[in-house]
Amino acid sequence: MSAFNAIGEEREIDREEFTPGIEPQPTWCPGCGDFGVLKALKQALPEVGRTPEETLLCTGIGCSGKLNSYLDSYGFHTIHGRSLPVARAAKLANPGLEVIAAGGDGDGYGIGGNHFMHTARENHDMTYIVFNNEIFGLTKGQTSPTSPKGHKSKTQPSGSAKDPIRPLSLSLTSGASYIARTAAVNPNQAKEILKEAMEHDGFAHVDFLTQCPTWNKDAKQYVPYIDVQESEDYDFDINDRGEAQDMMYEAENVLKDGTVLTGRFYVDDERPSYQEEKQSLGEMPEEPLAERYFDDDYEWERSYDLLDRHK
Amino acid sequence: MADNELIWRIAGGSGDGIDSTSQNFAKALMRSGLNVFTHRHYPSRIRGGHTYVEIRASDEVVDSRGDGYNFLLALGDSFARNPKEDAYYGNEEVKPLSENLDDLREGGIIIYDSGLLDASEIPDFEERAEENNWHVFDLDLRSMAREHGREVMRNTAGVGVTAALLEMDLDEIENLMENAMPEKILEPNLTILHEAYDMMVEDYEFEHDLRIPTGEHDEEQVLISGSNGVAYGALDEGCRFIAGYPMTPWTDVFTIMSQHLPKFGGISEQVEDEIAAAALALGASHAGVKAMSGSSGGGFALMSEPLGLAEMSETPIVLVEAMRAGPSTGLPTKPEQGDLEHILYSSQGDSCRVVFAPGTPQEAYEQTRKAFEMAYNYQIPAIVVIDQKLSGENQNVPASAFDRDPNPSLGPTLTEEQLEDAPHDPTGKFQRFSHDDPNDDGVRPRSLPGQKGGRFLVTGNEHNESGHIEEDPDNRITQMDLRMKKLESIREDLDSDPETSSQTYFGPDEADYGIVTWGSSQGAVREAVERLNDQGHSVKAIGVSDLMPFAETEVTEFLESVDEALVVEMNATAQFRGLTQRELGQFGEKLTSLLKYDGNPFEPAEVVEGFEIQIAGNEEAPTANTRLEPAVSD
Ligand SMILES: Cc1ncc(C[n+]2csc(CCOP(=O)(O)OP(=O)(O)O)c2C)c(N)n1
Ligand code: SF4
Numbered sequence: 001m002s003a004f005n006a007i008g009e010e011r012e013i014d015r016e017e018f019t020p021g022i023e024p025q026p027t028w029c030p031g032c033g034d035f036g037v038l039k040a041l042k043q044a045l046p047e048v049g050r051t052p053e054e055t056l057l058c059t060g061i062g063c064s065g066k067l068n069s070y071l072d073s074y075g076f077h078t079i080h081g082r083s084l085p086v087a088r089a090a091k092l093a094n095p096g097l098e099v100i101a102a103g104g105d106g107d108g109y110g111i112g113g114n115h116f117m118h119t120a121r122e123n124h125d126m127t128y129i130v131f132n133n134e135i136f137g138l139t140k141g142q143t144s145p146t147s148p149k150g151h152k153s154k155t156q157p158s159g160s161a162k163d164p165i166r167p168l169s170l171s172l173t174s175g176a177s178y179i180a181r182t183a184a185v186n187p188n189q190a191k192e193i194l195k196e197a198m199e200h201d202g203f204a205h206v207d208f209l210t211q212c213p214t215w216n217k218d219a220k221q222y223v224p225y226i227d228v229q230e231s232e233d234y235d236f237d238i239n240d241r242g243e244a245q246d247m248m249y250e251a252e253n254v255l256k257d258g259t260v261l262t263g264r265f266y267v268d269d270e271r272p273s274y275q276e277e278k279q280s281l282g283e284m285p286e287e288p289l290a291e292r293y294f295d296d297d298y299e300w301e302r303s304y305d306l307l308d309r310h311k
Numbered sequence: 312m313a314d315n316e317l318i319w320r321i322a323g324g325s326g327d328g329i330d331s332t333s334q335n336f337a338k339a340l341m342r343s344g345l346n347v348f349t350h351r352h353y354p355s356r357i358r359g360g361h362t363y364v365e366i367r368a369s370d371e372v373v374d375s376r377g378d379g380y381n382f383l384l385a386l387g388d389s390f391a392r393n394p395k396e397d398a399y400y401g402n403e404e405v406k407p408l409s410e411n412l413d414d415l416r417e418g419g420i421i422i423y424d425s426g427l428l429d430a431s432e433i434p435d436f437e438e439r440a441e442e443n444n445w446h447v448f449d450l451d452l453r454s455m456a457r458e459h460g461r462e463v464m465r466n467t468a469g470v471g472v473t474a475a476l477l478e479m480d481l482d483e484i485e486n487l488m489e490n491a492m493p494e495k496i497l498e499p500n501l502t503i504l505h506e507a508y509d510m511m512v513e514d515y516e517f518e519h520d521l522r523i524p525t526g527e528h529d530e531e532q533v534l535i536s537g538s539n540g541v542a543y544g545a546l547d548e549g550c551r552f553i554a555g556y557p558m559t560p561w562t563d564v565f566t567i568m569s570q571h572l573p574k575f576g577g578i579s580e581q582v583e584d585e586i587a588a589a590a591l592a593l594g595a596s597h598a599g600v601k602a603m604s605g606s607s608g609g610g611f612a613l614m615s616e617p618l619g620l621a622e623m624s625e626t627p628i629v630l631v632e633a634m635r636a637g638p639s640t641g642l643p644t645k646p647e648q649g650d651l652e653h654i655l656y657s658s659q660g661d662s663c664r665v666v667f668a669p670g671t672p673q674e675a676y677e678q679t680r681k682a683f684e685m686a687y688n689y690q691i692p693a694i695v696v697i698d699q700k701l702s703g704e705n706q707n708v709p710a711s712a713f714d715r716d717p718n719p720s721l722g723p724t725l726t727e728e729q730l731e732d733a734p735h736d737p738t739g740k741f742q743r744f745s746h747d748d749p750n751d752d753g754v755r756p757r758s759l760p761g762q763k764g765g766r767f768l769v770t771g772n773e774h775n776e777s778g779h780i781e782e783d784p785d786n787r788i789t790q791m792d793l794r795m796k797k798l799e800s801i802r803e804d805l806d807s808d809p810e811t812s813s814q815t816y817f818g819p820d821e822a823d824y825g826i827v828t829w830g831s832s833q834g835a836v837r838e839a840v841e842r843l844n845d846q847g848h849s850v851k852a853i854g855v856s857d858l859m860p861f862a863e864t865e866v867t868e869f870l871e872s873v874d875e876a877l878v879v880e881m882n883a884t885a886q887f888r889g890l891t892q893r894e895l896g897q898f899g900e901k902l903t904s905l906l907k908y909d910g911n912p913f914e915p916a917e918v919v920e921g922f923e924i925q926i927a928g929n930e931e932a933p934t935a936n937t938r939l940e941p942a943v944s945d
Contacts, residue, residue: 089594300717
């Protein structure tokens with residue numbers, strides 16, 4: 001189909017292809033964890049074998065939302081909290097695209113929390129990266145849904161009375177089929193995890209710990225981190241829901257005390273993606289819907305029977 | 312008032328099958344050669360609660376419910392029968408009879424199901440019947456239905472009795488029942504139909520003179536609602552993606568689309584909320600599929616965010632706003648035209664959208680197609696405004712009125728070959744938001760994700776030619792002007808062919824007085840204009856559909872040609888009059904408003920009466936349920 005030649009192209013992809021030549025330079029603060037995500041993503045994408053042109057990166061609003069400005073691919077910088085619904089429809093409309101959504105913890109777990117829960121539930125075949133810096137960055141340092149209890153900020157001067165969100169556990173109960181946590185300070189692991197997430201056939205959620213040296217000075221820089229797959233101390237079956245759940249619960253608890261557990265927490269390769277479920281019900285065409293509009297042989301005139309039942 | 316008309320009202324409890332029965336009966340009347348219009352009244356309750364459907368049938372054109380009615384079939388509310396719930400339902404059971412008497416015309420017919428209803432519980436029923444010369448038949452339809460099938464088949468018995476009383480052939484009715492019913496329930500229903508018919512003919516004397524009108528169509532007709540019109544317009548125009556969240560009355564369009572889309576190779580998504588719904592439509596459209604979403608007032612409020620994103624990112628989408636009475640959840644099952652300003656201006660920044668408000672099911676079809684055409688050709692969100700009245704009311708339309716040529720065009724979209732020659736920035740990004748305006752209409756052709764050579768960024772922030780965030784003042788002005796220019800281009804485009812104007816005119820070409828209305832109030836106005844002219848007044852009317860960009864030339868010409876005008880709309884603050892004055896900057900002193908916001912649509916007589924009072928220079932409210940608001944200068 002001539003309209004989307006870029007899709008499914010078989011060729012070696014050069015790392016530099018995802019890097020804009022000159023403008024724009026990232027406007028993130030020096031030392032910001034967001035650089036780590038960008039770097040890991042640029043490294044992972046070529047290894048997944050996707051070209052910049054078959055990649056669509058949808059972001060929300062926040063410092064994190066600017067990610068796609070610095071990556072050469074198709075990009076839709078949406079609105080606060082809404083990257084997921086835009087992204088998942090683009091994937092349904094054209095499953096040939098590699099669709100990634102990204103945003104901050106305020107964006108993803110706060111204002112967009114409802115979409116997170118439902119996208120995971122439906123198990124859309126896409127990757128979701130949440131830049132978790134435990135703070136609102138772009139709006140200058142307010143308490144976010146992942147900020148620890150007692151966290152003081154200008155809008156919560158006496159300290160937050162709320163327990164933080166448990167993103168991993170929330171993801172699991174909502175239905176994500178790939179759940180991992182990594183950290184910007186750990187580029188190699190981050191790259192591997194992003195690569196797996198993109199290759200995973202279903203909703204892959206990566207809680208990406210990113211430091212915000214500007215507004216969250218007290219916060220840990222997420223070092224030293226422990227890779228649960230590498231460490232002898234943690235032995236659990238990532239395909240087992242129950243064991244994964246316990247492991248996530250522990251990871252979320254110990255983060256409060258400064259122990260950073262990263263790695264893969266849950267992988268379900270069996271569960272069909274939403275697209276597969278919909279296709280098996282006959283509610284989604286096998287061929288990409290977007291291609292129909294360029295297919296001269298496609299029969300558009302089947303609407304004639306619409307009026308019959310009204311005669 | 313058509314001289315020769317039947318207005319049949321079937322009343323019962325919500326969930327008693329009133330809808331399906333009346334749908335079949337209306338179709339039978341249409342097939343017998345009559346023009347029909349159906350009006351549905353129901354409470355915001357799932358089961359039980361007084362509800363009715365009215366079918367107006369005449370050999371003349373009918374596009375409103377008319378004034379009053381002349382045949383009542385009161386079936387009783389079977390859901391009010393639970394004795395334990397007496398406390399809640401009170402006198403609910405007799406409501407299908409008692410609540411409907413006010414509008415029944417003199418000499419009308421009443422059939423009530425004595426199996427469920429007891430007329431003696433209604434004070435002064437006898438006197439009123441006598442006074443109004445009503446012909447009353449108490450029939451135990453419930454027992455008849457029970458004997459041959461199930462109690463719910465009371466409906467069928469009622470139709471059989473109606474046919475007998477009006478001397479109507481059963482053929483069409485049987486035919487329709489055969490098509491609509493599975494074998495198992497068809498047999499008992501047919502038995503009941505005939506039993507009821509024969510009983511009437513054999514056991515009763517008819518003294519009334521109401522008979523079924525006769526008429527003939529010169530071409531094949533279909534009976535459709537505004538929701539059907541919107542959905543079929545979307546499908547024929549190539550819409551293959553819908554996302555929604557249920558809300559009355561938008562649910563009708565959503566349901567019809569969801570049932571058909573898979574058959575057309577399309578996708579329907581019921582999602583978590585309306586913000587998501589509109590955002591999904593954006594995502595699908597961005598990826599290269601014609602997409603729509605929609606809601607009613609409250610849900611549309613949630614969509615104002617993605618709607619603004621569509622304006623800024625220049626992503627085509629079509630949204631439907633099926634209005635119901637507000638504010639807030641308001642009257643969930645009642646119509647109003649109160650969301651106009653919300654639809655025109657919701658979302659931050661200057662509004663850059665197309666808004667059409669069709670007045671009939673046929674216009675709903677045509678204007679939904681037009682909305683898609685404008686949205687995709689100009690990369691702008693387009694909104695189709697209907698309301699609870701238009702969405703639920705059915706009307707016959709000639710089948711040939713539907714131009715069913717498919718239109719799969721996505722509008723100005725470049726092929727990969729064309730992208731090779733398109734402007735790119737030094738990083739290789741396609742300049743999708745180029746400052747060059749190739750056709751001088753504000754539209755820059757787009758590429759689609761997945762196309763070679765088409766990479767660009769799109770954002771809800773102000774952006775430069777490649778789509779990167781950019782706050783430079785000169786760039787801001789250029790981008791803003793190009794986006795706003797699309798509205799002018801659309802206006803020119805819409806004006807270029809008067810043949811396809813969306814405005815509808817009624818009455819003589821030249822007249823002293825004008826009536827201006829919009830959306831679904833059009834039907835009542837059309838009929839009022841006919842009556843006023845018959846009474847010797849000189850009146851014409853315009854039904855305005857193009858709300859943004861506003862039908863400036865047409866409305867100006869219309870208002871210049873009349874001495875005074877009445878603006879008819881269903882809201883309390885004269886929103887459309889305000890829009891007209893604001894858009895045209897004149898005519899304020901010529902415009903008097905006739906407003907109604909009690910939850911019921913205008914009846915033609917209310918418009919007639921309002922108009923007569925306006926001419927008499929009287930500012931008094933014409934009826935208890937409408938309000939006249941005098942003209943004020945600009
Ligand atoms: C509807 C809406 N509400 C609020 C904002 C303001 N806002 C912009 S970014 C942001 C929070 C960003 O925090 P986070 O998502 O954690 O991302 P970060 O900046 O830390 O990467 C807020 C509240 C907005 N743009 N839109
Ligand atoms: S404010 Fe924080 S999150 Fe934003 S760029 Fe600066 S360091 Fe990064």
